[in-house]
Amino acid sequence: MGQVWSVARQMIAEGIRMKIAVVFLVLLGTVVLGLPFSVSGDRSLTGRVQTFMSYALITTGALLSLLTIFMARSLSDEFVNRQIFLVLTKPIPKWRFVLGKWLGMTVLNAVFLGFAGAAIYGMVHYIKRAYPPLDEEFDRKELENEVLVARHATPATLPDFSRPALAEFTRNMEEGRYADAPDFDPAKEKQRLMTKYEARWRVIGPLDRRVFEFENILCDRSASKQVQVRYKAEVAQYPTDEIFRSYWQFGNPLKGAVDYEAAMRHVVGRFHTIRVPADCVAPDHTLTAVLHNRNPYPGEPQFNNVLEIRASDGIEVLFVVGTFGWNLVRLLLIMLCKLMFLAAVSVLAATVFSFPVACLTSLTVYILAISKAFLSEALDFVTSDRGSAFASFSEFLARAIAFAYEAIHWVVPNFGRYDAVETLVNGRNVSLMWILQAFSELVLLKTVLVLGLAMLLFYRREPAEISF
Amino acid sequence: MTSDSVQPVVQTAGLCKTFKDFWRRPRVEAVKDLNLEIRPGEVFGLLGPNGSGKTTTIKMLLGLLYPTRGRISLFGRPPTDVGVKARIGFLPEESYLYRFLVAGETLEYYGRLFRLPQRIRTDRSECLLDMVGLRHEARRPIGEYSKGMARRIGLAQALINDPEFLILDEPTSGLDPIGARQIKDVIKELGRKGKTILLSSHVLSDVEDVCDRVTILYGGQQRAAGDIGELLCKRDVTQITTPPLAEATIERLRDLLLRLEQKDILGVSHPRAKLEEFFLRIVEEAQAANVKTSGARGAGAMPDFLKAPTARDVVDTLVSAATRRIEPTVPVPMDESALAPSPAQQVLAELLGERRGAGGALPAAAPAPAPPGGPAAATGPEHPRPPVQADEAVIQSLVNRAGGDTQRPPE
Structure with missing residues (x-):
């Protein structure tokens, strides 16, 4: 673990000193700290708080996803600048190096999520104190009882029809x-x-x-x-x-x-x-x-x-x-699971490609993950047509695209399933079971799979390979 | 230097490397059928013009490139073996360091990769920064360093693990004469300590100064190899160096040579000092006058952990080992042979002139000095268990060190 943590620490230092992470942190701070003064919702206090939380959390997720994608540069630059020559002549197994890079990204994401979470929590309480409610009876009580809480919902039990x-x-x-x-x-x-x-x-x-x-x-x-x-x-x-x-x-x-x-x-x-x-x-x-x-x-x-x-x-x-505070923490944990998967994808891409291509690949996976539900529907429509695949070129193309998509469909998770922002904003409980589900699918299954593939490819790659 | 029975540090057999294009078609044959053998304790030079395959060979030795054909073994194992890498130090041809880390962090990072304990990492980092003359610049990011300063940090990182086998690729490239001289001094000192060193360089004078054996590559193939003294010796010329002679004396010598050997003197001259020596003297004077500089300062001493052990170090080690050995323990029945002194204790007794009774761990009679035939001859009836090979070497080196601190292992 010492070697893995050393690589992770080095990566964190790189992220901070090469200004990549700092730029994202400044952007994040600007958004979270500036939003309360620029959003008003439906003019009610509840609406203002809900709008702020929605924008701030969605922006945090998007910015940290982009940061994770850009941080893959750290690994691809090791090849370009040949620092990898020195590292791999030290007694560190290649898999630990890959794991260290992933851990570095994950720790950086966790720290930034912590900052963002603390800022959002603080700003919510600032808005609550700084802006008057439309009325004490409904607006403030609605905020306190229906937004800044974690509520569990139970549907009505249907009779036996x-x-x-x-x-x-x-x-x-x-x-x-x-x-x-x-x-x-x-x-x-x-x-x-x-x-x-x-x-x-x-x-x-x-x-x-x-x-x-x-x-x-x-x-x-x-x-x-x-x-x-x-x-x-x-x-x-x-x-x-x-x-x-x-x-x-x-x-x-x-x-x-x-x-x-x-x-x-x-x-x-x-x-x-x-x-x-x-x-x-x-x-x-x-x-x-x-x-x-x-x-x-x-x-x-x-x-x-x-x-x-x-x-x-x-x-x-x-x-x-x-409470709202712990609900926010649970939401951030789910967000972290998504970022952990994305970090693994970035590491995988960087072990194979140079920076711009690796970045584009990771970005594509991210877009697929956030739009998976929509894409699934669209492609289901294509594949549900029972006509022959060779009836026309367009039909063949549609089938080929559908097949290619299905191949990666299993690996790319549906981030929409783990979008807890609306749940939090509506004062509903982000359950531990949900976190466990996100952790199991995104981290234990898919992150491990992607990282394993990255380790395998990295192991087989000649670090000093030259292609003409 | 070593016997043929000793396992080579590096051995390659029929080593080939062919670089291929995107479609996996062979493009460049960088190394062809290379057979190398580097023995423990020797300083080995890898020479050749640009593109001769030196760096490719080194990269294959380090596991950074995989051979197209042939076999490599380092310490008897494949170069990708993590255990082997713990015994190697590598200075690449350029300083592939992290620009955002400061010097101390760089050494700390590589020390962590070697899994060195915190205290050792810190001590060695400080010693090595002193050695390369960059202690005062240890808090500057390496991105701000000159090329020469970065090379010095590169050297320091190569030594952080006190390697048994050091690979130096163009080590003096980009260095001023002070740095180049320092690198050569380090190589010589490490060679004296018995380290194995592979030196790849264009600077032939560097190789000539420090190497025991060389191999010359051209077009990826080995063109010449052998002991550097043998390869460079001019057997058809004899050189005699004397204090300045009068012109008349030279004439008389010429007559004498003609009479005795029927040969004339080919040339008489006053040898010039090397420019390197002159340059170093000027810089040393400037340093003595404390002229301010933001670059590397005068190099410090070689860190203790890299120095060849002195007789005192050996004595300290033996004292420590013997003290641990004779600590009282619960008595348990043991056979007679177990009462025989350990080789370390024997040597300690010799050095300290101690005599102990039968109840102690040492025999009653003081051991005799090691005879010229070797320590094995000293084992008599009271010494039923002969010392192991490693301790023979210690005793031999102690005997040889009667007049000095360090001694190169016997060849």
Whole structure:
């Protein structure tokens, strides 16, 4: 480890003294420290903080990714300036040298992420103190309870729709309703019926009500704490004031929970959060919430309208499981995992190519990783065409591109899966499981694979090789 | 210098290197069928004009290039072996150092790669910076150094591990005469210590000054090889050097030669001092007058760890070894032969003139001085176990060092 750390230290010194890292650090500092004075969001304090955090974290990730790509110069320059001649005549195995270079990049990234994280944390608290909220009741409380926290979300537990679906399927079969159906697939039909029953369940007619059950709400159940019910409702016909009125009940006394009720006026088609004392959660960590589609405000206009809680938006219960500070740390750890993979790619490229080519290669991998979801969709479209690959040149080309992409598809990770910025900005918990998943895929699997390949190529390369 | 039975430090057999183009077609045959053998303790010169394959050969010896054909062994192992590299010091033809590191950090870095302990790294770095005359510039980045100063740091890094085998590629290139002289002094001193040195150079006078054997390459092939004294000796001329002679005396000598050998004197002259010696004297005077300079200053002494051991060092080592050996321990049954003194203790007893009783680790009778036939002859009935080979060499060197501190190993 001594030799690996020596190479890493030397690389860090190079990054700092050759000004590469310093330039990025200055850029990073300018962005993080300057953003609070130039963004305003939707003018609310919450919006200002969320906008700042989004921009600052996205910029930090992008700048450090570019720094990692540029730092590959350290290795390719060893060949150009022939310092490698001296290093490799010392008793250091080649794999340790490669590992040292990667470690140097990783340590530099970790330190810079630390700086960025501390600056972002400090600036968030600066904004909170320096800018007044639009109002104490909503804006400041929203910031404190829904943004600067780490909340875990639990979706509503859906009833079992398979039984009514199966009953209807059996009845239809008995009545011979599928006899003339072309390409009849019983499994698909059962699935269609289940979807129909779920859709019916998500619709609440006028004066009707719907019971939502939530499980595994592992929060502090004291009355001084809160749980939050977050939902969005659509209506069949928009009311003139765009507001729907509803009546809510929380907690099931039969399960030992305290029950609460609330009358609500909410704008149609937007997310709303209802804060409820946490003692509405039963001792078995379940919560029952009932939504009544009726107007609880006497004297106000009543629109007999159909409410819909859509599957894509849904309804969920959020409860605090941690602080903003540690949530930020966890996000930075996920970011570090991505940078560790990128550092391995940079090292691999630099063991094979000279600086400009190595840089371009790493940049391409980075772009592929951040746009993988989009590219996958586009190429799926190409490959889903069942026509012959040799039908036309364009078809052949499309297949060839798809094949080439699939070859690297497995190695290049989907960075989008590990984009935790929105999660943090919405005050949701960046879970340890997520970090573990990122570490397993990006570091233990793919970084080790790429670094192993870099070591192999470096081992086989003649350091003083001359090509004409 | 060494017997043929000793394993060579470097051995190559049918070594070839062909550089290829992008399409792997052979382009340049840099080294052809080279057979080299460098024995332990010799200073070996690798000569040849530009493009003769010297540097390519060195790079193959260091594992920086792989041979196209043929075999290389260093200390009996392949050059890519990490264990072998721990025993080698290398000064490349140019100073491939990190421009952003200062001199001290550079030596520290390479010392770490050799896994030297912190204390040794620090001590050696300071000693080597003193030796190359750059202690006062140790905090400047190497990027700011002149070429000569960087070469000096290059030399210092090559010596940080106290190498057994030193490869110097054009070591005096870019150096002023002081630096060149210093390099030669270092090579001579390391040669006296018994280090093996491979010197590649265009400067023939440098090679002539320090090398025991040379090989001359041309077009990647070996053209001549042998002992430098044998190769350069002019057997058809005899040179006699005397204090200044009168003209009449010279005439009488000429007559005498004609009468005795029927040969005439070919030339009579007063030899000139070398420009190098004159230059060094002028610089030494300037240094004595403390003339300010931002370049390298007067070189310091050779660090102790690179010097050949003196008799005192050997005595200290032996005292330390013997002290460790005779520390009281729990008595355990052992056979008679185990009571025989260790060779180190024997030598120590000889040096200190001590006599010990049978209860001690040493025999009751004081050992006799080593006879000319070698230390093995000193082993009598009280010395059933003969000393090992390494200790014979120590005893022999101590005997030889009666009149001086250092002695080159016997040839």
